[in-house]
Amino acid sequence: MLLDQDLSIPPxxxxxxxRVGSLYSETYSNWINSRYHASMSYLARSERVMKSNDTSLLMQNSKSIIVFLLNYRRKNSFREGYGRIATYASFGDYHKFFPRLIDKFMTENKLFVSNFKTYVDTGPLLERGLAKNSSLGWVGKNSMLINSAMGSFTFIGAAVTDLCIDNFSPSSSDLCGKCTKCIESCPTGAINLDRTLNSNLCISYHTIENRGIIPMEVSARMDDMIFGCDICNNVCPWNAGKRDSSLVEVRQESYPPKMKLEDIAFIDKESFNEIYRGSAIKRATHEGFARNALIALYNSGQKELVREVARHFTDLRRDQALLLLDDQSR
Ligand code: SF4
Ligand code: SF4
Structure with a gap:
């Protein structure tokens, strides 16, 4: 219970x-020091780390943070030849609608807040740490925030406010127990036994954030995954039998329009920007997304198409194609 008043809570x-204050995370510091953040150097910038460790620095006169979890579970269907994308990218970009939902919630409920600042992946917040410490769930061995009622197909957002809230609950217990399903199921061995996630090996990281060549040790295990990877979510028992999201933005027809792998591999920048406008897929960039499709083509044995890409382009696609074609092990 946040306040003693009726709240209009979206489904x-x-x-x-x-409360704002110290959120120093030894796990996060060790993760950075181990260079598990791969090329995401912004995560290690000192100013960012400072604000992550002390949330009172995020906004002047801030007193508390309201942390939100939004269920985005939905059926994510695939067709052979089109590539697999992570569930969260199968509808419109949540960075657009989730902040609006938070702002609406804050405004409609008139929480006596004179000032608030909304964050959805937009600042130096350690969202999972905040969600964990505010009793919304625990961070599983797969590094995802797990809520016992909703599972881990959730987005985390926050509103830093000048509202003084006394009533807050203790951290949730870790309910992973002896389960190791995510560790065993990860195709690249990216989840360590000490429950750190090595982005250098993670398919999600490479298909979304890596702006260069994807190493063979990862690309050989990508199968047809062209944006993200849901494996360590899908195998988690805490996701079994949970309800689908009723949010209209999540339930609407699959977005963006599905394209065949060969069309993605040959796509030009203008078409990419036009087709994937308003989609989380844009984060992968034009060349990165085409590179991912190229790898999926290679993994399905279509080497002639990969050769054609190597002849046709001079960008990242060519470098990736040459690496794939040079591989003698397959
Ligand atoms: S997202 Fe995929 S590759 Fe990354 S840790 Fe999870 S299962 Fe492994
Ligand atoms: S699969 Fe098992 S170990 Fe992994 S996050 Fe889920 S409950 Fe925890």
Missing amino acids: DLEFSSI
Whole structure:
């Protein structure tokens, strides 16, 4: 309970609160020091780390943070030859609608807040740490925030406020127990036994954030995954039998329009920007997304198409194609 008043709570939204202050995370520091953030150097910038460790620096006169979890579970269907994308990218970009939902919630409920600042992946917030410390769930061995009622197909957002909230609950217990399904199921061995996730080996990282060549040790295990990877979510028992999201933005027809792998591999920048406008897929960039499709083509044995790409382009696609064609082990 946040405040003693009736709140208008959208379906599939859970929230809790936490006072601003120290959120120093030894796990995060060790993760950075181990260079598991791969090429995402912005995650290690000192100013960012400072604000992550002390949330009172995020906004002047801030007193508390309201942390939100939004259920985005939905059926994510695939057709052979089109490539697999992570569930969260199969509808419109949540960075657009989730902040609007938070702002609406804050405004409609008139929480006596004179000032608030909304974050959805937009600042130096350690969202999972905040959600964990405000009792919304625990961070599983797969590094995902797991809520016992909604599972881990959730987005995390936050509103830093000048509202003083006294009532907040203790951290949730870790309910992974002896389960190791995510560790065993990860195709690249990216999840360590000490439950750190090595982005250098993670298919999600490479298909979305890597702006260069994807090493063979990862590309050989990507199968037809062209944007993200849901494997360590899908195998988690805490996701079994959970309800689908009723949010209209999530339920609407699969977005963006599906394209065949060969069309993606040959796509030009203008078409990419036009077709994937408003989609989380744009994060992968034009060349990165085409590179991913190229790898999926190679993994399905279509080497002639990969040769054609190597002849046709001079960008990242060519470098990736040459690496694939040079591989003698397959
Ligand atoms: S997203 Fe995929 S590759 Fe990355 S840790 Fe999970 S299962 Fe492994
Ligand atoms: S699969 Fe098992 S170990 Fe992994 S996050 Fe889920 S409950 Fe935890």
